[in-house]
Amino acid sequence: MVDIVLSSSSDSIGKAIDEYNDESSYNSSSDSDSSRGNTTDEEYVSGVPGLPMEVIQEQLRKASGSRAGTSSSDPRPNTLDEEEVTVYSCAIDIPSKTDEQRLKNLKEWYQIPDEYNPRNLGFYSKSLFLYVIAGSLASATEFTIQNRCAYTVWPGILSGNGPTLGNGGFSLGPGASVQLTAQPGWSGRFWGRTGCNFDGSGNGECATGDCGSLQCTNGGTPPVTLVEFTIGTGPTGKDFYDVSLVDGYNVGMGVKATGGTGDCQYAGCVTDLNGNCPSELQVTASGSVVACKSACEAFNTAEFCCTGDHATPQTCSPTQYSQMFKNACPSAYSYAYDDASSTCTCSGSNYLITFCPTGSR
Structure with a gap:
């Protein structure tokens, strides 16, 4: 089972999380819209406004390599499977048809109760949500x-x-x-x-x-x-x-x-x-x-x-x-x-x- 931890101690991940939790980064005001630029719906699958999933994956690999005492430049396999990508696609208050479908599939496949819906949780809770899913898959x-x-x-x-x-x-x-x-x-x-x-x-x-x-x-x-x-x-x-x-x-x-x-x-x-x-x-x-x-x-x-x-x-x-x-x-x-x-x-x-x-x- 893949062990992924979202830690604010990792500079790149922590910065993304801090930006995500800053409500001004995803309010529906015109300032927020302009700060997003022309980011497409597909780019929101990372769950972090303005950061495509490829960026998040790379940051996770680097953070994982640092914790393991290896260079972040070492070639590392892409350990994020489709279900785990889905977790990061659940950006709060950001409409996305891709997000909705992946979340729906995940909840149906693994019988996840509504109270664990990450759209009802903060971003830090998404790592907890990932562990809830991982524990469910294991048992x-x-x-x-x-x-x-x-x-x-x-x-x-x-x-x-x-x-x-x-x-x-x-x-x-x-x-x-x-x-x-x-x-x-x-x-x-x-x-x-x-x-x-x-x-x-x-x-x-x-x-x-x-x-x-x-x-x-x-x-x-x-x-x-x-x-x-x-x-x-x-x-x-x-x-x-x-x-x-x-x-x-x-x-x-x-x-x-x-x-x-x-x-x-x-x-x-x-x-x-x-x-x-x-x-x-x-x-x-x-x-x-x-x-x-x-x-x-x-x-x-x-x-x-x-x-x-x-x-x-x-x-x-x-x-x-x-x-x-x-x-x-x-x-x-x-x-x-x-x-x-x-x-x-x-x-x-x-x-x-x-x-x-x-x-x-």
Whole structure:
């Protein structure tokens, strides 16, 4: 990771910062306009009025060389990547279409909250903003969602803590995949919707997993297979994740941890339960079984729902139906208190979430 520090102790950088923080250098008065001369919009991408990005880059390289005890004339690689250039493009009160687009991209890519918008901060805070982004990049969790089904799946996503990922839902054709980034502490659930029909405004419905629109703000209607996540915080924080059939089953899902440390077990349901669903649990559409209800949804009794006199791990035991789910999908939750064999943990990992997985991949 590139370590860039904007320090007022470096003469060239400090002078630029001081000039930037002098309100007279970018007020909208005629004096300010004349002091800028004919500087173009593109030249403002450095975030410092009148200083093109190339000048800022050169000053940063010289300052970095001085700190490292090397001559500023030594050839040094250009270590500013596109995202870091974007940070410097966010000049306060200076209109620039280039600035706005780069800031928008940065915020969308890395789920940066509005309170970290550098347009709301002073220039000295931009170095802090850079470190906030750098820290986010270092510890953010990347979800890759892929569809191995022979049909289109519409993933639904509901965030319990943190920003909504993927706008809450989208279409994913056979063989397609998308990547989404979650910050430390994020929690939420993923599920698949099938048999959907949406108009150009995202209005419509799905045969299974429906949430009321293309972009979900509510959970999916059971029966639905769920992937649940709580991302850890800190360098050694544990992520907790599982595949749950507590709300029934509609499509196979699997979760594979990549690059993490710890147990990092595979979680998933590879078996197609729709083909083996008991008639009393079946949901059909156009003559085909499209989902398999949980016993709780089908019968709504305390025994099957782990409520009332059966609301504790000691009094809510597996049933013939939950055992059928467990036999088919050993690493998935089959009923409310199936924690011991179904909750997975990992630290510092990214995750591959697959619809219609084949084995543990």
